[in-house]
Amino acid sequence: MSDPRIAGASVTQFGKHPERTGRDLFAEAGLEALSEAGIDPDDAEALYYGNFMGELAEHQGHQGPLMAEAIGLDVPATRVEAACASAGTAVREAVKTIRNGEAEVVVVGGAERMTNIGTAAATDALAIAADDLYEVRAGMTFPGAYALMARSYFDQYGGSHEDLAHVAVKNHEHALVNEHAQIQKEITVEDAMEAPTIASPLGLYDSCPITDGAAAAVLTTESYAEEHDLDAPVAITGTGQGGDNLALQDRPHLAQTPAADKAADEAYGDAGVGPDDVDFAEVHDCFTIAEVFAIESLGFYERGEGISAARNGETTRDGDRPINLSGGLKAKGHPVGATGVAQLATVAWLLDGSHPRADAVPDSTVGVAHNAGGTVASTTVHVMEVRE
Amino acid sequence: MTESAQDGEYDAWLDSIESDDGYYLECSNGHGWLPPRRVCPRCHDQDLSAVDLPESGEIASHTTITVPTPQFEDDAPYVTAIADFGPVSVTGLVRDVDPDDVTIGDVVGIDVGERVTTGDRAVVFRPR
Numbered sequence: 001m002s003d004p005r006i007a008g009a010s011v012t013q014f015g016k017h018p019e020r021t022g023r024d025l026f027a028e029a030g031l032e033a034l035s036e037a038g039i040d041p042d043d044a045e046a047l048y049y050g051n052f053m054g055e056l057a058e059h060q061g062h063q064g065p066l067m068a069e070a071i072g073l074d075v076p077a078t079r080v081e082a083a084c085a086s087a088g089t090a091v092r093e094a095v096k097t098i099r100n101g102e103a104e105v106v107v108v109g110g111a112e113r114m115t116n117i118g119t120a121a122a123t124d125a126l127a128i129a130a131d132d133l134y135e136v137r138a139g140m141t142f143p144g145a146y147a148l149m150a151r152s153y154f155d156q157y158g159g160s161h162e163d164l165a166h167v168a169v170k171n172h173e174h175a176l177v178n179e180h181a182q183i184q185k186e187i188t189v190e191d192a193m194e195a196p197t198i199a200s201p202l203g204l205y206d207s208c209p210i211t212d213g214a215a216a217a218v219l220t221t222e223s224y225a226e227e228h229d230l231d232a233p234v235a236i237t238g239t240g241q242g243g244d245n246l247a248l249q250d251r252p253h254l255a256q257t258p259a260a261d262k263a264a265d266e267a268y269g270d271a272g273v274g275p276d277d278v279d280f281a282e283v284h285d286c287f288t289i290a291e292v293f294a295i296e297s298l299g300f301y302e303r304g305e306g307i308s309a310a311r312n313g314e315t316t317r318d319g320d321r322p323i324n325l326s327g328g329l330k331a332k333g334h335p336v337g338a339t340g341v342a343q344l345a346t347v348a349w350l351l352d353g354s355h356p357r358a359d360a361v362p363d364s365t366v367g368v369a370h371n372a373g374g375t376v377a378s379t380t381v382h383v384m385e386v387r388e
Numbered sequence: 389m390t391e392s393a394q395d396g397e398y399d400a401w402l403d404s405i406e407s408d409d410g411y412y413l414e415c416s417n418g419h420g421w422l423p424p425r426r427v428c429p430r431c432h433d434q435d436l437s438a439v440d441l442p443e444s445g446e447i448a449s450h451t452t453i454t455v456p457t458p459q460f461e462d463d464a465p466y467v468t469a470i471a472d473f474g475p476v477s478v479t480g481l482v483r484d485v486d487p488d489d490v491t492i493g494d495v496v497g498i499d500v501g502e503r504v505t506t507g508d509r510a511v512v513f514r515p516r
């Protein structure tokens with residue numbers, strides 16, 4: 001069993017590109033990843049592609065073969081849907097395919113076109129990741145769901161909206177040098193506190209923006225990389241996935257994310273590492289509170305203690321374990337079906353030193369990507385390590 | 389939604405709430421769920437029986453939503469809450485109380501009301 005190497009990766013500029021079709025967004029990322037990898041496209045044997053709302057945003061189903069064609073490949077192509085964890089789940093499928101010996105070169109990616117339908121329709125589309133009968137019909141929106149979780153967290157463990165503001169300030173600051181980021185604007189705690197409320201206690205700056213974008217990566221075996229003299233020092237050494245009840249009302253705790261606990265345990269076990277070995281992580285901060293849940297589930301903090309990490313400067317770029325050096329979903333943007341692969345690319349670039357924030361984690365050897373779907377009813381965790 | 393077929397056991401459950409005859413499904417180990425369910429997802433028990441829903445529950449968490457989906461455009465701002473009825477929790481709209489006055493632990497009763505924007509039925513909670 002060979003741990004897949006990341007031979008090349010690419011992300012488009014994340015932002016408002018309402019006129020760009022999903023297939024064009026993915027073509028840009030996919031072709032650049034292939035070229036970056038320096039692999040003969042004829043050697044690619046499969047595509048796993050993440051997308052969440054293609055039917056609603058582009059009236060387009062059956063996107064697997066469409067996207068393979070868009071990057072010039074004639075390979076078995078499978079679309080993976082797990083809400084916001086679609087691309088992380090696609091990565092897991094690609095990892096399994098390579099480990100099983102079924103393919104030597106696999107392309108993995110994702111794309112989402114969202115801003116073309118406007119904020120109201122995008123809010124509507126995002127909401128369908130929740131339980132339609134019991135949540136959406138009771139007015140639950142995506143921010144509303146995380147607001148319920150945030151209020152429950154404050155009630156059970158303490159913390160305040162101001163603690164969350166520090167998460168937003170940190171991630172905005174991290175994104176300042178990321179040219180792929182949707183938002184490159186420094187904000188203050190006051191800005192975040194004074195922003196309009198969208199679903200109390202969460203305000204505008206607690207939420208990631210609505211984003212168009214795509215990401216892609218080319219995975220290959222260690223032996224293929226050696227034979228073809230590829231520059232692919234980063235391996236995916238651990239993969240994990242966990243699930244939970246879809247509806248919040250059916251979970252024993254509103255302020256915990258056991259799906260992520262399970263995914264993290266599995267991925268760490270798979271890689272043979274523990275939370276203390278991890279130098280940095282890209283986590284799914286669709287809302288500021290989601291970063292808090294993520295760093296607790298990843299074992300970096302005890303329950304109830306992740307809330308003060310950003311405020312204490314422990315997760316900033318000069319902190320002990322930087323979180324979301326890309327700017328996270330919060331500032332980088334969240335093209336839903338692409339996010340998990342954009343995280344993978346970011347971790348690889350931070351490990352190989354080519355990311356503009358790599359100076360924050362020099363000599364790092366272990367990075368983690370945490371990608372969560374809906375209210376964390378699906379989560380994937382991937383451990384990546386430098387293997388010269 | 390008004391023109392489409394009913395949603396089986398879900399609409400039947402709403403009917404039961406509307407006629408003050410609310411219930412939930414309970415497995416042999418006391419785990420509670422709302423229909424339709426054929427198996428307890430926690431313990432795999434398929435012996436689920438209908439049990440009377442307690443008359444009142446407690447707000448477990450709540451949010452005032454100011455940026456709604458188009459289906460709730462005229463409802464906003466509105467309060468969505470999860471209320472704890474013991475073995476089962478239910479999500480609904482909190483009515484008849486100022487959104488700023490809703491607090492975790494508030495005791496509420498359950499009913500069926502209308503959504504302002506679409507007129508569709510929805511679970512509503514009112515202070516008791």
Ligand SMILES: [Zn+2]
Nearest residue numbers: 415419428431
């Ligand atoms: Zn049970």
